[in-house]
Amino acid sequence: MSKILMKGNEAIAEAAIRSGCRLYFAYPITPQSELIEYMARMMPKVNGTFLQAESEVSAINMVYGAAGCGKRVMTSSSSPGISLKAEGLSYLAGAQLPCVIVNVQRGGPGLGDIQPAQGDYFQATKGGGHGDYRLICLAPSSVQEFADMASEAFDLADKYRNPVMILADGMLGQMMEPVEFKPALTDEEIEELGEQHTDWCIHPNQDGDLKHHHEINSLEIDPLVLEQHVINLYKKYAEIEENEQRHEEYNISDDNEILCVAWGTASRVVKSAINELKAEGKSIGMIRPINVWPYPYEAIAKAIGPNVKQVYVFELNTGQMLDDVKIAVEGKVPVKFWGKVGGIVFTPAEIKEKLEECFKE
Amino acid sequence: MEKIAYRPESLRDVPFTYCPGCMHGVAHRLIAEAIDEQGLINLMTGVAPVGCSVFAYKFFNFDMAQAAHGRAPAVATGMKRARPDMHVFTYQGDGDLAAIGTAEIVHAANRGEQMSVFFVNNAIYGMTGGQMAPTTLPDMKTTTSPYGRDTDDIGFPIRVCELLDTLVAPYYIERVSLLSTPDIIKAKRAVSKAIQYNKEGRGFTFVEFVSTCPTNWGLDPVQSREWARENMLPFFKLGLFRDKGEGAE
Numbered sequence: 001m002s003k004i005l006m007k008g009n010e011a012i013a014e015a016a017i018r019s020g021c022r023l024y025f026a027y028p029i030t031p032q033s034e035l036i037e038y039m040a041r042m043m044p045k046v047n048g049t050f051l052q053a054e055s056e057v058s059a060i061n062m063v064y065g066a067a068g069c070g071k072r073v074m075t076s077s078s079s080p081g082i083s084l085k086a087e088g089l090s091y092l093a094g095a096q097l098p099c100v101i102v103n104v105q106r107g108g109p110g111l112g113d114i115q116p117a118q119g120d121y122f123q124a125t126k127g128g129g130h131g132d133y134r135l136i137c138l139a140p141s142s143v144q145e146f147a148d149m150a151s152e153a154f155d156l157a158d159k160y161r162n163p164v165m166i167l168a169d170g171m172l173g174q175m176m177e178p179v180e181f182k183p184a185l186t187d188e189e190i191e192e193l194g195e196q197h198t199d200w201c202i203h204p205n206q207d208g209d210l211k212h213h214h215e216i217n218s219l220e221i222d223p224l225v226l227e228q229h230v231i232n233l234y235k236k237y238a239e240i241e242e243n244e245q246r247h248e249e250y251n252i253s254d255d256n257e258i259l260c261v262a263w264g265t266a267s268r269v270v271k272s273a274i275n276e277l278k279a280e281g282k283s284i285g286m287i288r289p290i291n292v293w294p295y296p297y298e299a300i301a302k303a304i305g306p307n308v309k310q311v312y313v314f315e316l317n318t319g320q321m322l323d324d325v326k327i328a329v330e331g332k333v334p335v336k337f338w339g340k341v342g343g344i345v346f347t348p349a350e351i352k353e354k355l356e357e358c359f360k361e
Numbered sequence: 362m363e364k365i366a367y368r369p370e371s372l373r374d375v376p377f378t379y380c381p382g383c384m385h386g387v388a389h390r391l392i393a394e395a396i397d398e399q400g401l402i403n404l405m406t407g408v409a410p411v412g413c414s415v416f417a418y419k420f421f422n423f424d425m426a427q428a429a430h431g432r433a434p435a436v437a438t439g440m441k442r443a444r445p446d447m448h449v450f451t452y453q454g455d456g457d458l459a460a461i462g463t464a465e466i467v468h469a470a471n472r473g474e475q476m477s478v479f480f481v482n483n484a485i486y487g488m489t490g491g492q493m494a495p496t497t498l499p500d501m502k503t504t505t506s507p508y509g510r511d512t513d514d515i516g517f518p519i520r521v522c523e524l525l526d527t528l529v530a531p532y533y534i535e536r537v538s539l540l541s542t543p544d545i546i547k548a549k550r551a552v553s554k555a556i557q558y559n560k561e562g563r564g565f566t567f568v569e570f571v572s573t574c575p576t577n578w579g580l581d582p583v584q585s586r587e588w589a590r591e592n593m594l595p596f597f598k599l600g601l602f603r604d605k606g607e608g609a610e
Binding site: 023025049051053054055057058059061062063064065066067068069070071073087088091095201202203204205206212213214215216217218219 | 373402403404406408415416418419422423424425426427428429432435436437438439440441442443444446447464465467468
């Protein structure tokens with residue numbers, strides 16, 4: 001299949017449909033409006049459900065109902081809307097329901113603005129809703145990767161019975177890049193995917209023979225039962241941490257004097273700065289976490305070569321991933337941070353200047 | 362000897378969690394009987410709320426979901442859209458449906474979602490210990506209106522049937538009570554109609570039960586029913602608001 005020039009918001013919507021998503025519930029918000037509009041146009045063409053909910057709260061609870069029936073279901077929003085979904089995310093995680101949530105981040109806090117930002121890292125990776133749970137969280141850095149993550153997210157959600165968030169931003173949502181799609185799943189393949197959940201999901205009993213009573217539920221009023229439930233969730237999260245750490249290595253070598261860590265849109269700018277410094281004969285590498293939960297702590301620790309004298313974290317926030325990098329580095333070398341906020345994206349020249357100061361020290 | 366009284370197949374043989382004198386068990390039974398009568402047990406599913414009936418997902422004998430407070434109509438929407446071959450109902454109390462879940466019920470009704478909603482109105486929050494509900498009557502004392510509901514301060518009770526009756530889409534809306542045997546027989550007819558319309562895919566059906574809460578009202582079950590008849594029924598008038606199947610709109 002040839003490449004198509006597409007906005008990230010549309011590419012993720014198309015990729016989700018190709019991945020077997022036939023149910024989508026959402027509420028309009030900038031800068032993800034093209035996503036909901038694409039779904040409104042395309043879902044009827046594949047006999048899918050598009051429903052514009054009365055609120056983000058309702059949308060995520062519609063996801064809860066559809067996911068409880070074992071079907072591939074998605075919702076999307078931008079930062080303030082994700083806050084409204086936080087209640088539902090906690091219930092989805094507690095009831096262990098597979099689903100995909102797309103966050104096209106914008107500037108915050110509060111209503112903030114509608115420009116790209118990475119201020120929802122804490123919310124996405126450390127909770128957001130109440131209680132002891134984790135979201136699997138994928139962070140794309142290109143339109144192609146954004147689209148590829150649709151099927152990855154649904155597969156992970158199904159495999160672990162856990163909600164999966166794709167943490168993009170207004171830049172990735174709004175910009176156009178060439179994208180190549182995987183072949184669409186057939187209706188039969190989608191049907192088969194649903195069958196993997198029949199041992200727990202809501203579905204009819206057959207022929208008057210009451211075979212099952214399934215409960216889609218996050219309530220365990222007996223503390224001893226809840227304790228065991230949370231321990232079981234914790235075991236599942238440990239398994240996810242073991243299996244699903246993903247990162248990209250860029251220009252990593254034993255010669256590196258500086259190790260950069262950046263994710264999503266920010267990592268693209270850092271790459272440009274690294275290329276310019278490399279052309280000037282400087283040795284500098286970057287680790288880009290692709291999954292921000294589980295976090296690639298080991299990859300960062302391993303990338304600290306013998307000559308690294310500084311780890312530098314760049315984000316479009318005030319330093320939210322910084323804490324995770326510090327955990328990975330374990331104090332072995334100093335960790336610096338520089339970021340931009342308010343929906344303003346730093347330039348390669350600005351990053352280069354920061355890194356050059358480091359080389360001088 | 363013929364067995365003439367038995368547990369409906371749609372109710373599981375598990376202990377209920379309700380207080381003595383509570384009417385939830387009666388409401389559950391009416392719904393279960395109607396589902397049995399329509400032969401829907403294999404295709405039925407439902408959503409339990411937050412409140413005293415939070416454990417309803419354990420009581421019905423088919424797959425059930427438990428929803429966040431007030432969100433049952435949204436959860437049921439997702440279920441029905443995902444499984445159009447199944448039939449779904451929600452079971453909600455007054456705090457759940459008429460306070461925290463006001464948006465969800467109004468918009469599910471406005472979309473004409475294919476679902477039945479059973480709304481138990483006893484003018485109080487039971488599970489949390491007797492706080493003021495959106496349907497608490499004027500001057501009625503609760504733990505959060507200890508001097509009586511002051512309508513100048515907090516407004517009047519919400520009449521949900523009347524509110525939903527302003528919308529175009531709902532197919533069937535009726536308010537019944539569980540306050541006497543004849544009332545319960547009438548309530549059963551309303552529940553049966555809602556489940557029948559649900560089976561036939563007619564649209565959104567809504568039955569409100571005026572009920573009691575002896576525990577939090579501080580009255581015995583008989584006094585509770587008398588109190589409700591004297592105080593609730595004048596404000597929450599029983600009757601059929603809409604039945605598109607019978608041409609009543």
